[in-house]
Amino acid sequence: MPITSTILDVALDRPDQLALVGTEDQLSYGELVEDSRVSFAVVDSLHRAQPEPPTPAVETRGIPITAVSTASAFFTARLIAGLAGFRAVSATIDPRWPLDHQIGVIRTTGIGLVISDSPALAEALSDTGWTGTVISPAAFAAREDRVRRQGAQAPAPAVRPASEPFLMLFSSGTTSNPKAFIKTRQQYRDNVAVSSAHLEPLPGVATLAPGPVSYSLTLYAIIESLATGGSVHVADAFDPFTIGSRIAAESITRIVAVPAVVKALAEAADRSRERFRGLELVVTGGANLPASIRSALAAVLPDTRLISYYGAAEIGFIGDSRDGDGTWIHVYPTIGAQIRDESGAEVAEGELGTLWIDAAACSDGYVAGTTDAVLRGPDGWASVDDQGRIVNGLLQLAGRAGDIAVTGGHKVSLPEVERAFDTVPHLGEVVAIALEDANLGSVIALVIEGGAEAEPAADGSPGLPAGKAALLEHARARLAPQFVPRRIYVLERLPRTVGGKIRRSETVDIIMSGQGHRL
Structure with missing residues (x-):
């Protein structure tokens, strides 16, 4: 289910339906289509104006890369959604990463345009001899205003070829150098097919996804909501003091958030339960969900369901848990899962080992230059070195390779x-x-x-x-x-x-x- 196809269909049939909603700004589907023409016109002109543009990573097949590195979730979301209908590869870089990590991924992947409000990043990139362009969100918006006044928008967005690179994503860059990987449009369509079948991003549903769009969980929530004709409501961070009023005022029925936010959500709901009555589903991922958090939410919002999913950004959605602490995972029917030992052989049931996954949404591999790690094995199955065991068809996670000790x-x-x-x-x-x-x-x-x-x-x-x-x-x-x-x-x-x-x-x-x- 391609994102642009759905955006264009909803824009035609229900142009006033909300697509993106921030704390101060919002765009309907009709407005998102027109906004995307303006955004891409600015992006395209900035890339074309470079005398010696950086060479994008070979995995992008020559498509220029545009990265957004700002704390504004709404700005980032509208750029990612807007560029989806054009020949562009988008990336989000967490502005909280160490500066050398940001510089490293920009230079090694050949990112040509960075939208950032960090003067330190712009200065440091210039000092390295990087030939790309850094522009602040405010300056970018000013260029958009000029394009609107001049009527120089790009052509309308269109559904792109399935094999075309779409997003460049990164592993966490807070403690080690980030590993980059590409998602093609087909891989993202396959990913949305899995999440829409199990995590309920239904047409017309209002989903709140608070937090940085550089988090894969938040980014997935934005993409899947727009790909299924829903409305996605974003926030730069989770604010327990205003969350209840937003849920009530914006008719939000679904939240996608990390476990720490779910815990804060339960505490906020305990102080003002009436504002949270319309909340039907909470979807969480990114870490095992402590049973105490599930119990706390159930105590204050007994009619709100909670799904804890497991996935890897490189691979996609793998399975979920709907009770307990989220450690026993029901693997989705379209996903293959095996536990293997160091030699690559499948282990006996119940034994700990490395988890290998067969999923259509899996990336082809990591971008050369950012790591020498291997994502896929010779048989096409993939692993991010998560450890676990399988018992009676259920997957129990045990952490990463560094989370296993021998005593x-x-x-x-x-x-x-x-x-x-x-x-x-x-x-x-x-x-x-x-x-x-x-x-x-x-x-x-x-x-x-x-x-x-x-x-x-x-x-x-x-x-x-x-x-x-x-x-x-x-x-x-x-x-x-x-x-x-x-x-x-x-x-x-x-x-x-x-x-x-x-x-x-x-x-x-x-x-x-x-x-x-x-x-």
Whole structure:
């Protein structure tokens, strides 16, 4: 179901139906079509004006690449949606990435135009000898206004060939150099076919997708909503104080958000339940969903359904869970899944190993120059090194390769250790780590972020709502013996990425340096 085909159809039949809605701006489907002609005219002129344009990555087949790097979700969404109907490859770059990561992907992929409000990025790119163009969103909008006054719009958007490159996406660039990959139009159509069959982005449905469009979850929500004739409502960030009024005023019935936002949503709904009564479905992804979050949402909004999906940006949607903590995944019927060992052989049922996926929406591979990692194997199946096991046809995730520790000859999933502590009241955030041990190879340790609700210990270290003995008893009741932490530490603050994810490897370094308080 191509995005441009649906946009043009809805613009013809229901031109006044809302397509994109921000906190201050909005576009109907009819307006989006006209807006796209103006946007592409500006983009095309900026690319053509370059005396020596950067050479785009070979994977784009010569199509110039336009990147948007701004905190404005509405601006980014309208550019991505607008360029979809033209010969263009679009990309979103998280402005919170380290500057050297942003420069690295721009130069190695051959991005020719960057729309950014960061003077530091523009100056740094110029210093490297990059021959592309950086323009601020305000300057870009001023050029759009001139095009409108002059009537120099581009031709109308049209459905593009299925094999044509459409989007350049990136793996997370907060802690390591981002890996780039291309999605063709057909791969995105295949992805929308899967999500529309299971995650309910139905025609006419108003979906709220708060957060940066550089997050693949937010970007997917925008694309799938427009590809199915819905309305997508965006916000630069989740604001618990205004979310209820937006849901009520804009008749939002579906939200797509990361688990941390779902938790905040439940807390906001608990303060003002009436404003949230129209919310029918919450879709979350990007991490395992703690059972406590599902329970909290069900307690305040019992009629609101919650789907926790699993997917990888490179591969697409893979499956979902509709109860519990989201660790047992029902793989979608059109998706193939296998667990393999280091040699590539399929393992016995229930054994941990590397997850391999067969999906039509999967990218062909990573963009050369950004990584030497291999996405697809010789048989066409793909892996992003997620670990897991399959039991009775259900997939249980165990984290990435770095999330598996070997202790005393046993493989231990560190995320599985963490999930066992989700139900400890007021415990706060935890991270499981593996520490070197001369006898066992490594030992499992639990590091807890000291909570404000707990009294400090006598020595002044951060306190906990439960003592060591109670925590170990809780773990032994829920985990196999080799999974139970042998050491427990407390840190005042756990290290995180700019996106809020806990940095496991940095936590190890902190503990090894003696900064943590051992219980």
